[in-house]
Amino acid sequence: MTFLSLKKTSLIIGLTGLLLLLSALGFEYSNPELFLSSSLILIAAGSLFYFASLYGNQLSGIKNNQVWFHALSSRGDWGWLLGLVLTGFYVAIYWFPEVLGYSQEGSSGLVQLFDPLSYLLNGKPATQWFLYGSLYTFAILLFGVKFIWKYRHNRYQIIRTLSVMFFQFGFAFMIPELLSKLNPELDYFAKDLKNMWPLNYYFLDEWHLTNLLNGGNLGMFFLIFGLALIFVISPILTYFYGKRWYCSWVCGCGALAETAGDPFRQLSSKKISVWKFERWMIHAVLVFVFITTIATVWSFLSAHPNQSFMTKEQFIIGVVVFLILIMATLFYWKRNGFDKDARYGLLSIGIIIIAILSVHLFSGKDHILFFPSYKFQQWYGFGIGAAFSGVLGVGFYPILGSRVWCRFGCPMAALLGMQQRLLSRFRITTNGGQCISCGNCSTYCEMGIDVRAYAQRGENIVRSSCVGCGVCSAVCPRGVLKLENDTMENRITDVPYPLGNKL
Ligand code: SF4
Ligand code: SF4
Incomplete structure (x- = not known):
């Protein structure tokens, strides 16, 4: 099989799975287990073959060739189309779940297709949120594989991506569902151990607090752990490692951005x-x-x-x-x-x-x-x-x-960012003498930080917005950038001119 045919074949397999999944919007399947598992297997197989066609026969190293020439990754027609589809999906999930088949009396369509999985994990019929959580986790696992393949030259990226995949699959998806199945009598409260206030903005809401307090030992555990996470665990970890411990290693939003969102990281504005x-x-x-x-x-x-x-x-x-x-x-x-x-x-x-x-x-x-x-x-x-x-x-x-x-x-990023700037040992050091001003680092910084400007001055990067993803370092051809945790002394260095340009 030639390179091109592997790519095309994988696209056909993946799209067949996707169409099978979407066909549930219009058909009522009598055997949802078969259709759900077939469509997910086809999507996964097609995607993995596609990733193999992209990276399988290449040496490890920086792989961002032609991102500005693909319509999908450079705000072309395909990019806008994908944006519209994703936006439409979110509008439906939040405000029109009936479009996806959700109904309190008994779901149909796409939501019903996920009933077998939902019964297996939490003992209840699927809702639009179960559908969303399943697809979200599936996307992170699938695109996590792609990310690891793409950045396999960089150990930090491999371990970090395995970490976000693990926390999404285990902590955000499996554990809450299984705990719900084991405690069917309890009213809902968030059982994702890593989802803390203020990202989980309803943690201290009246209904949520009431459900926690009425939730027996399990509710009390989640209440105490949640408070400890906010006031003790998070400040300590941020002090030692910066906000990356959460934003790039644990958080579900960060996980999706780093995996499925990787092809779009260069679109962040640097103005x-x-x-x-x-x-x-x-x-x-x-x-x-x-x-x-x-x-x-x-x-x-x-x-x-x-x-x-x-x-x-x-x-x-x-x-x-x-x-x-x-x-x-x-x-x-x-x-x-x-x-x-x-x-x-x-x-x-x-x-x-x-x-x-x-x-x-x-x-x-x-x-x-x-x-x-x-x-x-x-x-x-x-x-x-x-x-x-x-x-x-x-x-x-x-x-x-x-x-x-x-x-x-x-x-959450705002809160951790303030601490990162003022009270943390984390910084990115720059060996400015090695910098060739190629600009790879700035281009691929998803947070819009002009990393090159710091590198050219040999100045430490101590920005509250830096999520410590390390991609700037992974795409630097000269090894200029290093993510470090060191003492607080001389961490913020203010260098006013590029190296070698002192008047
Ligand atoms: S680690 Fe680098 S690429 Fe990632 S957010 Fe920080 S400066 Fe940007
Ligand atoms: S990627 Fe490396 S060499 Fe290129 S501008 Fe950034 S720090 Fe300099």
């Missing part, structure tokens, strides 16, 4: 104006989720005073004291780690939040900012949780790049 917009945007989302969470915890404490160890007034006072302490600490020890606009931004936002909470405390009003907490939650869920993270974040991979959500919208 300074976009960088400025990014900083305001992502921190505004963090403030929004912070206020939403305070409002929902307040509601919970109002409605369930007997289920908590503190009153709602004590909670608000605690939050105000916490904010004042954090800000005082940052401004006393870390003020040089901020740019001027970041300093003013942090100060003004902190003062506004503290003022609102203080006025609220003394006015005795029932609602934070005069709105019931569920309104905040609805707005956040619709605007950020669904429209931004799903429709824009994944649907627009082929247009805006693979990390739109992580870069502009993820509150």
Whole structure:
């Protein structure tokens, strides 16, 4: 079989599987097990043969030839078409699940096709979310293989990709489903051990907290582990390894971006104006989720005073004291780690939040900012949780790049990024004397960081947005870039001119 025929044959096999899967939108299959397994096997086999045709007969090394000449990876017709299809899928999942066959009375179509798998794993019929979770995990596993094949010259990429595949398959998919099957009497609460607040924005919602507290030992374990993850485990890991421990090794959103989104990483904008917009945007989302969470915890404490160890007034006072302490600490020890606009931004936002909470405390009003907490939650869920993270974040991979959500919208990335910049041992060191200014690193940085500009100056890269994917280093032909965890001393180096250009 020639190279070309292997490519074509694999495409035919994969597309046959995809059409078989999509045909469930119009047909009711009497034997869904057979059709589901056949279509998934065909898609997997076609994809693996296709990857083999791409990388199987090549030496290991950097493989980004012709990305700007393919319509799919350079915002051509195929890129726009794929963007439309993905966006349409997300719109259907969030707002029109009946299009996919979901119904509370009994599903049909594509959702029903997944019933056998759903019964096997969680003992219940499939929902649109089970369909979504299954396809999401399938995509990460499949494209994870492609990514490993493509970057097999780089050990960091191989281990990191195995890690995201493991966490998605085990922690985000299998464990929650099996726990649901073993505890059918419990109301829903998130059982993905790695999905922490603020990415899991409903963790502290009234309904979720109630279900956790009524969930027996299992619920109590997830509540305590979730709080430990936010306040203890995450800060410690971020201190030692930077935010990469989460964004590039564990997180499901990062996992999809790094695997299925890899062909689109070069589409991220590197403009300074976009960088400025990014900083305001992502921190505004963090403030929004912070206020939403305070409002929902307040509601919970109002409605369930007997289920908590503190009153709602004590909670608000605690939050105000916490904010004042954090800000005082940052401004006393870390003020040089901020740019001027970041300093003013942090100060003004902190003062506004503290003022609102203080006025609220003394006015005795029932609602934070005069709105019931569920309104905040609805707005956040619709605007950020669904429209931004799903429709824009994944649907627009082929247009805006693979990390739109992580870069502009993820509150978790914002929180970890602040710590990475100010209190972490992580940095990317640059051996600037070796740099030939080819620009590979900047081109393939999915977070839009102009890595070359740092490399040319021999300056450490300590950017809050860097997710530590290491691809800049993997595609550098000169070995200039190295991801390191070292001491905090001299970590932020400010070099104003390219090496060799000192006047
Ligand atoms: S600077 Fe390098 S490690 Fe950081 S996000 Fe960009 S490509 Fe990944
Ligand atoms: S650091 Fe490496 S990839 Fe980046 S411009 Fe220099 S030689 Fe090229």
